[in-house]
Amino acid sequence: MKEAVITVNKLTKKFGDFIATNEVTFEVDKGEIFGFLGANGAGKTTAMRMLCGLSMPSSGSATVAGFDVYKQTEKIKQNIGYMSQKFSLYEDLTVTENIRFYAGIYGMARPAIKEKTAQLLNQLNLTPEANTLVKALPLGWKQKLAFSVAIFHEPKIVFLDEPTGGVDPITRREFWNLIYQAAERGITIFVTTHYMDEAEYCNRVSIMVDGKIEALDTPRNLKKTYNAKSMDEVFLQLARGAKRSDD
Amino acid sequence: MKQFLIFVQKEFYHIFRDRKSLLIIILMPIVQIILFGFALTNEIKDSDIAILDESKDVATVEIIHRLDASRYFNVARYLHSQADIEAAFKTGKIRLVVVFQNKFRENLLHANHAQVQLLADATDPNTATTVTNYATSIIRDYQNDLTANAPLPYQIEPQVRMLYNPQLKGAYTFVPGVMAMILIIISAMMTSVSIVREKEINTMEVLLVSPLKPLLFILSKAIPYMFLSLVNVSTILVVSVTLLEVPINGSLLLLMGEALLFITTAVSLGLMISNVTNSQQTAQMISLLGLMLPTLLLGGFMFPIESMPKPLQFMSNIVPSKWFFIIVKDVMIKGLGFKMIWKETLILFGMTLFFLTISFSKFKIRLA
Amino acid sequence: MQAVTVDHIVKKYGSKKETVTALDDVSLEVAKGELFGVIGPDGAGKTSLFRILTTLLLADAGNAAVDGFDVVKQYKEIRNRIGYMPGKFSLYQDLSVEENLRFFATIFNTSIEENYDLIKEIYFQLEPFKTRRAGKLSGGMKQKLALCCALIHRPVVLFLDEPTTGVDAVSRKEFWEMLRNLKKQGISILVSTPYMDEAELCDRVALIQSGKIMSIDSPQSIIKQFTKKMWSVRSAEMFRLLNDLQQYSNTEKCYAFGEFHHLVLKNDAEGMDPVMHYLEHLSHHEIEMQVTQPNIEDCFIELMSQ
Incomplete structure (x- = not known):
């Protein structure tokens, strides 16, 4: 039943002498929640950029949603969603305007947008706020909206770059519920986070240290392997040995 | 004192490490002056002139020959009477009429003194000044050559008359104009941006919480940019004197003193701007729209204030650049002394005091 | 005398029509030498509270004092004796590590040499990079440098507003170890954080949400109050x-x-x-x-x- 939507084989990115990502190899399955962890400067961002088709690898190979990261970056972009810490929403546009704009970028048809917008607003309990400027929304709502916008065009994979900074524990869980729902629908989630308890919510977790993937397994197996009580401990054991610390 | 020194040092680090901005700040005045300057100097080669020679002797013929031979002039026609002069100018082609009175050589040899009239069309005052300067220097060359072989010095006195615009309004206006504009931009914009940047990167919070006195903060922000602006004044003057041959007719010391006053005005405006805004972009926009445009439009540099509607004329009085522009024109071009510009200086001084008082009293010792 | 006392502080923002209450009748006390955590999500009012205590903002109601001095009337005295690290480390990116430190030392009327012993343990990790521009440092290193800058004048009370936000788990851990060491030097520390797991590293914490303090106590006592299974x-x-x-x-x-x-x-x-x-x-x-x-x-x- 397992079907890989991301395959990465010895993917490497060099900036001059500096090897940001060093022969990284892994696979991510359809509908999986894949946690991509690492200390600041371990090479996470570089790797993620290559997978999103924003940066050309130096060597190695990778496919995302079946498309090659060297030659088919435009196809990749059509099939992925992306959300970062900074939400990627326009603060001075309303909720509906933001949704319409992003859906338009992905070439969705107008009636489809209209129908799905109503559905989404209903699901997020945002219908009364449909014409509110995004900047007037509480942080947690913005994050949920940003995530929903990122998967509005039903991408195969969504990349989340530290999506849940600074919200209260209840909102954070509501956000993770959205992630679970998306995964149930078959959308693959590729997420980076600084919250180690969130790493536990992932099906599998990889930990990058100094450009290499040092560990990749389910949270449960990782804890067993490293004889640790929590993912926090696993992470500290691995990342403490890091030599690099630059972003 | 230590606080002040390290703060000023830090500001210079900021300035020197931002190579691109520094380059722009240093080069902008040079580029602007040259641009404005060349727009004028190009026209001045091969200007058509007319001659009214009532003497027709060896001396006048020699001078006329020298004028014609220079790359600046081209003797286009010979006139026969005073009455022809106006007609010559009316053709629009003649920039200068040289009039030799009767018995030019005789006067020169016997009285050691002769007069030559230079009549220029001053509707374009920049060109008029330039052409009369060129003509004067050619005539002076001739006089010097003549004197070299003579026991007594001969004196040819060129009498310059500007027709149609005798006060030479707008003469060399680009130098004082560019000076006013550059100083406003550098001093006001840079000062405000450098303060607002501290707010943006949150260092302002730490500085406010520190024992640093507001006065010291403001002074340490102002002084590096005042220094930089003085460098700019110097480059502008050097470029205009050497490349464009615009003379400094008045006292250089006075000119620099007045420039320093205007820089202080601009810096105090920059401080005021930094009080009301929290983002570098806004600070830049306010500096550009709020200071540079009035300087260009109402400073008297591009458009003569006399020909503006009354409300605009009135408004121009509150534009500091207007007063600085008058001062520089008077000192640099007309060579006037402090006695003639004390009023404008006083106005500028008053404005500076006003702006400084406002920025000090409005300086926020807290965030909101 | 307490290091910090906050007495029924209210802070509102916005116009008359639409006001947002950032702090709603907040009271707390921090004892001398205590490591006190203000824990809550973004927008809970942490930064407003810190700015009022560091004399950067005026409260709409209530009183507050730091080291016995009133935050409004005696703000100058307070500014002489506190250290403050605002959210997002406030460093000059184009100045080197050492230049930043020297600048802040001089602004606070002291020198690096005078108080070197206080920052020694933190600064020695930065010393190999002292000529590097602050903008080129990693998040964890910036955080350490900002802490050194806030400490260099040997403050009585140290205010750290979200020092660990956006910093990876390793640097966060190291940072909290540093704070525990500083506490030993007798400095009272107020620190805010959105990370709940950091609460257990404080002597006492205030849990804050929507401008209201929900609970103040030691982490152990707060947990004890949770009586359900x-x-x-x-x-x-x-x-x-x-x-x-x-x-x-x-x-x-x-x-x-x-x-x-x-x-x-x-x-x-x-x-x-x-x-x-x-x-x-x-x-x-x-x-x-x-x-x-x-x-x-x-x-x-x-x-x-x-």
Whole structure:
């Protein structure tokens, strides 16, 4: 039943002498929640950029949603969603305007947008706020909206770059519920986070240290392997040995 | 004192490490002056002139020959009477009429003194000044050559008359104009941006919480940019004197003193701007729209204030650049002394005091 | 005398029509030499509180004092004796490590040499990079440098506004070790953070949400106040498990918590058996269920929903 939507084989990115990502190899399955962890400067961002088709690898190979990261970056972009810490929403546009704009970028048809917008607003309990400027929304709502916008065009994979900074524990869980729902629908989630308890919510977790993937397994197996009580401990054991610390 | 020194040092680090901005700040005045300057100097080669020679002797013929031979002039026609002069100018082609009175050589040899009239069309005052300067220097060359072989010095006195615009309004206006504009931009914009940047990167919070006195903060922000602006004044003057041959007719010391006053005005405006805004972009926009445009439009540099509607004329009085522009024109071009510009200086001084008082009293010792 | 006293502070923003209450009748005290945490999400009012205490903002009502000095009337005295690290480390990116430190030392009327012993342990890690521009440092290094700059004048009270936000887990851990060392030097420290797990590293904490303090106490006492029994449950299908448990008739509260779901039952008397039956009936497998110790995050969630 397992079907890989991301395959990465010895993917490497060099900036001059500096090897940001060093022969990284892994696979991510359809509908999986894949946690991509690492200390600041371990090479996470570089790797993620290559997978999103924003940066050309130096060597190695990778496919995302079946498309090659060297030659088919435009196809990749059509099939992925992306959300970062900074939400990627326009603060001075309303909720509906933001949704319409992003859906338009992905070439969705107008009636489809209209129908799905109503559905989404209903699901997020945002219908009364449909014409509110995004900047007037509480942080947690913005994050949920940003995530929903990122998967509005039903991408195969969504990349989340530290999506849940600074919200209260209840909102954070509501956000993770959205992630679970998306995964149930078959959308693959590729997420980076600084919250180690969130790493536990992932099906599998990889930990990058100094450009290499040092560990990749389910949270449960990782804890067993490293004889640790929590993912926090696993992470500290691995990342403490890091030599690099630059972003 | 230590606080002040390290703060000023830090500001210079900021300035020197931002190579691109520094380059722009240093080069902008040079580029602007040259641009404005060349727009004028190009026209001045091969200007058509007319001659009214009532003497027709060896001396006048020699001078006329020298004028014609220079790359600046081209003797286009010979006139026969005073009455022809106006007609010559009316053709629009003649920039200068040289009039030799009767018995030019005789006067020169016997009285050691002769007069030559230079009549220029001053509707374009920049060109008029330039052409009369060129003509004067050619005539002076001739006089010097003549004197070299003579026991007594001969004196040819060129009498310059500007027709149609005798006060030479707008003469060399680009130098004082560019000076006013550059100083406003550098001093006001840079000062405000450098303060607002501290707010943006949150260092302002730490500085406010520190024992640093507001006065010291403001002074340490102002002084590096005042220094930089003085460098700019110097480059502008050097470029205009050497490349464009615009003379400094008045006292250089006075000119620099007045420039320093205007820089202080601009810096105090920059401080005021930094009080009301929290983002570098806004600070830049306010500096550009709020200071540079009035300087260009109402400073008297591009458009003569006399020909503006009354409300605009009135408004121009509150534009500091207007007063600085008058001062520089008077000192640099007309060579006037402090006695003639004390009023404008006083106005500028008053404005500076006003702006400084406002920025000090409005300086926020807290965030909101 | 307390290091910090906050007495019924109210702070509102905005115009008359639309006001946002950032701090709603907040009171707290921080003892001398205490490491005190202000814990809450973004927008809870942490930064407003810190700015009022560092004399950068005026409160709309209430009083506050730092080291015995009133934050409004005696703000100059306070500014001479506190250290402050605002959110987002405030360093000059184009100045080197050493230039930054020297600048702040001089501004605070002291020198690096005079108080070197205080920052020695932190600064020695930065010393190999002292000629590097601050903008080129990693998040963790910037954080250390900013701390050195805030400490260089040997403050009596240190205010750190979200020093660990956006910094990776290793640097966060190191940072808290540094704070514990500083505490030994007798400096009172107020630190704010959105990370609940950092609460346990403080002597006492204030849990803050929407401008209101929900609880102030030592982390242990706050946890003790959580009197209900907390269950942790897991199965092979975690998301379905969460939904099913939330639907269960005897469930008071259930939410994801790391590798388990945390479950509070309405009626504890029945124990875990009925829950197990219910789940088995729904064909969950690999079910694990046991009583667990609640932590600060559980308490926060509990307090939020009261």
